[in-house]
Amino acid sequence: DTSGYIACNMFAFTEEPSDRVGKSDGYCSRILRAQSNRKEVNTEFRLRVEGDPESYQPGSTYRVTLIASSPSYFRGFTLIALKAGTEGDRDEDYIGNFQIIDEEETQFMTNCPHAVTESTPRRRTSIQVFWTAPPSGSGCLLLKASIVQKRIIYFQDEGSLTKRMCEKESLYGDTTDKPLLDCCACGTAKYRVTFYGNWSEKIHPKDYPRRANHWSAIIGASHSKNYVLWEYGGFSSEGVKQVAELGSPVKMEEEIRQKGDDVLTVIKMKAQWPAWQPPNVRAAPSAEFSVDRTRHIMSFLTMLGPSPDWNVGLAAEDLCTKECGWVQKVVQDLIPWDAGTDSGVTYESPNKPTVPQDKIRPLTSLDHPQSPFYDPEGGAITPVARVVVERIARKGEQCNIVPDNVDDIVADIAQEEKEEDDTPETCIYSNWSPWSACSSATCEKGKRMRQRMLKAQLDLSVPCPHTQDFEPCMGPGCSDEDASTCMMSEWITWSPCSMSCGMGSRSRERYVKQFPDDGSVCTLPTEETENCVVNEECTPSSCLVTEWGEWDVCSATCGLGMKRRERMVKMPPADGSICGAEVLEVEKCMMPECHTIPCMLTPWSDWSDCSVTCGKGMRTRQRMLKSPVELGECTEELEQVEKCMLPECPIDCVMTEWTEWSECNKSCGKGHTIRRRVVNLEPQFGGDPCSETIQRKKCKIRKCNRGQANSDEKKRRKEQREKRRSKQGRAEVTSEHPGCKMRPWSSWTECTKLCGGGIQERLMTVKQRFKTAQLSSCKDRKEIRACNVHPC
Numbered sequence: 001d002t003s004g005y006i007a008c009n010m011f012a013f014t015e016e017p018s019d020r021v022g023k024s025d026g027y028c029s030r031i032l033r034a035q036s037n038r039k040e041v042n043t044e045f046r047l048r049v050e051g052d053p054e055s056y057q058p059g060s061t062y063r064v065t066l067i068a069s070s071p072s073y074f075r076g077f078t079l080i081a082l083k084a085g086t087e088g089d090r091d092e093d094y095i096g097n098f099q100i101i102d103e104e105e106t107q108f109m110t111n112c113p114h115a116v117t118e119s120t121p122r123r124r125t126s127i128q129v130f131w132t133a134p135p136s137g138s139g140c141l142l143l144k145a146s147i148v149q150k151r152i153i154y155f156q157d158e159g160s161l162t163k164r165m166c167e168k169e170s171l172y173g174d175t176t177d178k179p180l181l182d183c184c185a186c187g188t189a190k191y192r193v194t195f196y197g198n199w200s201e202k203i204h205p206k207d208y209p210r211r212a213n214h215w216s217a218i219i220g221a222s223h224s225k226n227y228v229l230w231e232y233g234g235f236s237s238e239g240v241k242q243v244a245e246l247g248s249p250v251k252m253e254e255e256i257r258q259k260g261d262d263v264l265t266v267i268k269m270k271a272q273w274p275a276w277q278p279p280n281v282r283a284a285p286s287a288e289f290s291v292d293r294t295r296h297i298m299s300f301l302t303m304l305g306p307s308p309d310w311n312v313g314l315a316a317e318d319l320c321t322k323e324c325g326w327v328q329k330v331v332q333d334l335i336p337w338d339a340g341t342d343s344g345v346t347y348e349s350p351n352k353p354t355v356p357q358d359k360i361r362p363l364t365s366l367d368h369p370q371s372p373f374y375d376p377e378g379g380a381i382t383p384v385a386r387v388v389v390e391r392i393a394r395k396g397e398q399c400n401i402v403p404d405n406v407d408d409i410v411a412d413i414a415q416e417e418k419e420e421d422d423t424p425e426t427c428i429y430s431n432w433s434p435w436s437a438c439s440s441a442t443c444e445k446g447k448r449m450r451q452r453m454l455k456a457q458l459d460l461s462v463p464c465p466h467t468q469d470f471e472p473c474m475g476p477g478c479s480d481e482d483a484s485t486c487m488m489s490e491w492i493t494w495s496p497c498s499m500s501c502g503m504g505s506r507s508r509e510r511y512v513k514q515f516p517d518d519g520s521v522c523t524l525p526t527e528e529t530e531n532c533v534v535n536e537e538c539t540p541s542s543c544l545v546t547e548w549g550e551w552d553v554c555s556a557t558c559g560l561g562m563k564r565r566e567r568m569v570k571m572p573p574a575d576g577s578i579c580g581a582e583v584l585e586v587e588k589c590m591m592p593e594c595h596t597i598p599c600m601l602t603p604w605s606d607w608s609d610c611s612v613t614c615g616k617g618m619r620t621r622q623r624m625l626k627s628p629v630e631l632g633e634c635t636e637e638l639e640q641v642e643k644c645m646l647p648e649c650p651i652d653c654v655m656t657e658w659t660e661w662s663e664c665n666k667s668c669g670k671g672h673t674i675r676r677r678v679v680n681l682e683p684q685f686g687g688d689p690c691s692e693t694i695q696r697k698k699c700k701i702r703k704c705n706r707g708q709a710n711s712d713e714k715k716r717r718k719e720q721r722e723k724r725r726s727k728q729g730r731a732e733v734t735s736e737h738p739g740c741k742m743r744p745w746s747s748w749t750e751c752t753k754l755c756g757g758g759i760q761e762r763l764m765t766v767k768q769r770f771k772t773a774q775l776s777s778c779k780d781r782k783e784i785r786a787c788n789v790h791p792c
Contacts, residue, residue, distance in 0.1 A: 028080070028088050028112035044072040046160040047079075047145045049131075050364055050378050055168040058136040061099075061232060063364050065378060066145050068125045075123060076148035078109070079116040081131065084140035084164065095141045099130035128366070132233075140166040183296040183320035187396030188492065191298070191319065191389055193220075194286040195269060199304055199384040200276035206372045209347045212306050213276075215385075216247030218269035219256070220300025220313070222289045227262040229299035231315045233359050236339040240360075243301055244309035244339035245351075247271070252301075254568065257546060265289035265493065266549070267300050275304065281625055281638075288392070290493060296320040304384060308344025308352070310336045310363065312385050319389070324399040329390045333383035336373070337362045345370050393489045395511050427464035428456040437591075438473035448473045486512055486522035497532040497547055506532045535581065543579035544571040554589035563589045601625060601636060607644075614649035615791055618642070651790045653690035654681035664699035667716045673699045684790070740778040741768035751787035760787045 050063040068074050079098070086093035094114035100106050105127050109115040116129055131143070143163040197215050201208040221229065230240050239252030249268070256263055269285040289298065301313030312334040319327045340358030342351065345368040365375035373381045430453040440446025451468045489510045498504040507529045512522050535544050546567045555561040564586045569579050602624045611617035622639050656677045665671045674696050683689050743765050752758040764781040 028094070028109075028114055044069050045074065045145075045147045047143060047163050048378065049143065049163055049165070050366070050380065052379075053165065053168075056133040056141075056165045057168050058133055058138070059232070061130055061132045061362060063128060063366055063378065064098075064131045064143065065126060065128050065366075066147075068147075070125070072149070073123045073125050074147045074149045075121050076118050077127065078146040079129065080114060080144050082142045082144060083138070084142055084166075095134045095138055097132045099132065101128050101130060136167065138167060140164065181318075181322075183293045183318075184324040184399065185293055185296065185320045185326055186324065186399040187394060188290055188292045189319065189326035189391055190288060190290050190393040190395070190490065190492070191222075192286055192288050192392050193267065193298070193300070194284050194388045194390075195302070196284045196386045196388070197272060197275055197384070198386060203382060204372065204384065206374070207347055208372070209306050213274050214247075214305050215272040215275050216243060216303040216305055217249045217271045218267070218285065218287070218300055218302040219243060219249035219252045220267035220298065221256045221259075221263045222265045222267070222291045222295050222298050222319075223256075223259065224262045224295045225297055225316070227259050227297075229256070229315065230301060230313065230339075230360060232337070232361060235357055235359060236309075236341055240301065240311075240339055241309070241341045243303050244311050245303075245342055247303045247305050257568065262295070264292060264295035267298075268550075269302075270553075291319050291326070293320075298389065300387075304336060306348050307336075308342035308346075308349050309339040311339060312336055314387060314389075317389065319391075326391055326394060326398075327389075329388070331386065331388050334385040334387060335362060335381045335383055347372060395489060395492055395509065424459075424462050424464065426457065426459035426462050427454065429453065429464075429467070430455055432469065435471075440474060446473050447471065486524050488512060488524055488526075491528070497534045499532075499534065500544060501535045501538040501542075502533065504532050504534070505529055543569055543573045543581055545569050545579075545581045545583065548585065551589075554591055556589070556591050558591045561589050561591060562586055601638075604640070607642075610644040610646055612646065614646050617644050617646065619644045648685040649791055650687040651681070651684040652688040653679060653683040655679055655690060655693070658695070661697070664701055666699075666701065668702050668704035669700065671699050671701070672696050681790075739770040740766055741770070742781075743767045745783075748785075753788055755788050755790055755792040757789045758787050760785055 046067045046069070048065045048067060050065070053062070056062070064079070066074075066077055066079065080088070081094060081096045081098070082088055083093050083095050088094065091114070098108070098114075098116050100108070100116070104119055105124070106116050106129055107119045109117045118124075118127070134141070141164070143165070145161045147161065195215075195218060199213070199215075201210065221227075223229070228234060230236065236244065237252075237255060239255040242248045242251045253266060253268070256266055267287050267289050269287050272282070272285065291298065296319050298317045298319055299313065299315050301311045303309075303311050314332060314334075317330060317332075319330070321327055338358070338361055340360050341354055342349075343354045344350070344352050363371070363373055363381060364378075365371075365373055365381050366378050368374065375381075432450045432452050434450065436449045438446045438448050447470050449468060449470050452466075454464050454467055457464050489512075491508050491510045494508045495506050497506050507527060509527045511526060512524075532547075534547055535542060546569075548565050548567045551563045551565045554563045564584065566585075567583055569581065569583065572579050604623050605621045607619045607621045610619050618641055620639055620641050625638065658677050659675050661673045661675045664673050674694055676694050678693060679690050746763045748760045748762045751760055761782060761784050764783075766778055766780060769778050
């Protein structure tokens with residue numbers, strides 16, 4: 001009976017939906033007052049925000065669920081979001097934005113467009129909507145729900161139907177909150193971004209793709225607020241789509257470079273195969289970039305693969321502070337987001353383009369039961385990565401100086417007094433190798449290493465330690481060996497070439513981080529200038545190209561290697577000729593001398609189970625690196641894969657459908673009729689055998705008169721001969737080819753594959769074309785069918 005329900009909430013739930021943008025004109029507040037007068041203490045109903053957060057992130061989207069615990073239910077509801085301390089009398093009292101998920105379940109209230117209500121009154125146990133948090137500076141808020149069950153309205157100011165949340169404080173209080181403001185900082189700053197992948201089978205075990213898991217190459221930029229690389233609620237560009245679906249950063253980099261002065265630095269890091277390895281086996285990838293007053297935003301993305309179109313990244317991270325300085329450090333845990341271009345729900349879903357394209361949105365634990373992140377309780381998704389953005393240098397006059405504490409940094413890494421050599425006399429070593437290059441190229445704390453080989457151990461009962469030695473260090477120009485030493489920053493990236501065609505010049509700068517303690521003048525150069533040629537020729541047959549990109553990391557970690565850099569064609573030759581400019585440059589690079597030390601490895605593990613239960617598959621075994629990473633890169637393989645063969649998989653007999661029953665073989669008296677089917681595929685390797693191919697059953701038309709049996713039999717045979725002739729004629733002249741006489745079908749060709757699914761073909765060609773035939777309708781035919789579909 002819903003009459004009581006309608007009576008007690010007559011103006012809250014009986015209106016038809018209308019345009020959301022209409023003014024509420026106090027209607028919402030009247031609903032609130034009416035409902036708040038009917039409070040009932042009840043614990044059967046609960047309002048839940050996904051992840052159960054105590055605070056909200058400005059601009060983030062959350063899934064909000066209204067739940068009735070079994071066996072309870074509700075017929076109607078109202079859901080609102082109010083600024084804390086307001087009564088809902090004004091439109092500005094309502095905060096954030098709701099988004100409808102299922103229009104059959106929920107809708108916006110006609111005369112109170114800020115509220116969500118039910119579409120149709122009926123029994124239900126839960127509803128869901130999206131809610132996007134308000135921008136920064138909105139303060140605390142209340143998410144409030146009312147429940148209608150028969151004649152009772154439950155509406156609580158505290159408890160399970162009201163959720164209070166306040167704005168999440170920034171992890172680092174000096175970051176500029178969104179919406180993005182103009183930056184007032186001076187000079188420039190240089191940052192290092194480091195990506196720590198945490199997507200592994202141990203932490204995300206559901207359907208984890210063991211064989212192909214990886215992070216794609218990372219692509220991003222430091223840019224102005226006029227350029228949006230990607231954002232929640234926006235649509236993916238073609239570059240974002242190619243990263244999300246293919247893991248390819250090429251188009252994304254092209255889009256970034258086309259933004260010209262809106263971009264300061266292109267951020268690139270190599271792909272990681274597999275997605276996760278212990279830190280002592282593979283260092284986290286990192287890259288450096290610069291920001292200035294106009295280009296103070298940093299964005300990047302990377303695909304987790306395989307996946308339909310899932311990525312992680314930062315969107316418009318502002319590194320400029322309200323106090324006109326530069327953020328010291330940002331640490332952010334990352335959850336995957338959907339690019340809105342593919343509708344797959346699992347890691348290895350087949351391609352299923354989303355048409356029309358959806359908006360970018362974060363994945364949630366309630367998206368789909370088959371999702372690897374699904375949680376029926378709607379808990380928060382465990383982060384799959386963490387990114388750390390840390391300031392490493394500043395250049396130029398700063399508006400808000402925060403000391404770099406260089407004295408403290410140098411003191412931290414001052415070389416400690418060496419303890420006396422306690423090497424046992426029974427251990428015979430080689431000489432120490434030269435010191436390696438410092439692990440830090442900046443004035444940040446680093447370390448360098450030297451090593452020696454154990455030649456002989458005269459007493460096996462006495463251990464031989466100290467085959468490697470480490471000491472702290474800093475990058476070039478950062479040492480304070482004497483009081484007259486200048487401490488310099490790193491060189492800032494080269495400026496663009498002054499000419500886009502022909503000979504030009506470019507410059508780069510650095511600045512003094514610390515002047516000599518003895519008061520002397522710092523004579524180290526702070527600016528360098530060099531000639532540059534972007535496009536050698538300036539004729540109509542020449543093409544315009546971009547400047548060379550940064551050199552890739554050397555292919556070797558020690559000894560001789562190769563490095564490469566690229567540039568792109570901005571404009572082809574005006575005369576239509578082919579662009580002859582080089583777009584790829586490769587040169588040798590020399591790293592510190594290699595000192596070979598044997599890898600220390602664990603024994604091979606047992607072979608894994610075969611990847612299949614029958615037929616041909618693969619199996620693997622692994623071993624781990626025991627020696628420290630500091631000893632150098634180990635080239636020994638850590639995983640082996642080999643084929644495995646189990647008994648062939650059974651293949652059952654495959655037969656056609658039964659034909660229609662034939663006519664009775666007698667025209668009078670008792671006879672029989674038959675039907676047939678044929679074998680398409682014989683059983684193999686113990687598969688189910690083929691059953692009968694012919695079935696008979698009795699038939700009786702009428703009783704035979706004496707003397708009539710023979711004449712009827714002759715008549716029946718004559719009719720059968722005529723039918724055969726007629727059937728043969730129809731085979732040659734088919735209804736599909738009027739006016740044509742066709743040859744019979746050829747035999748089927750051999751199958752293109754012995755297993756795993758191949759194809760066969762056969763042909764029917766024109767034998768004779770009559771004068772009345774149309775040329776377009778009288779032509780050869782070809783049929784194709786599948787064959788050998790059993791697995792290899």
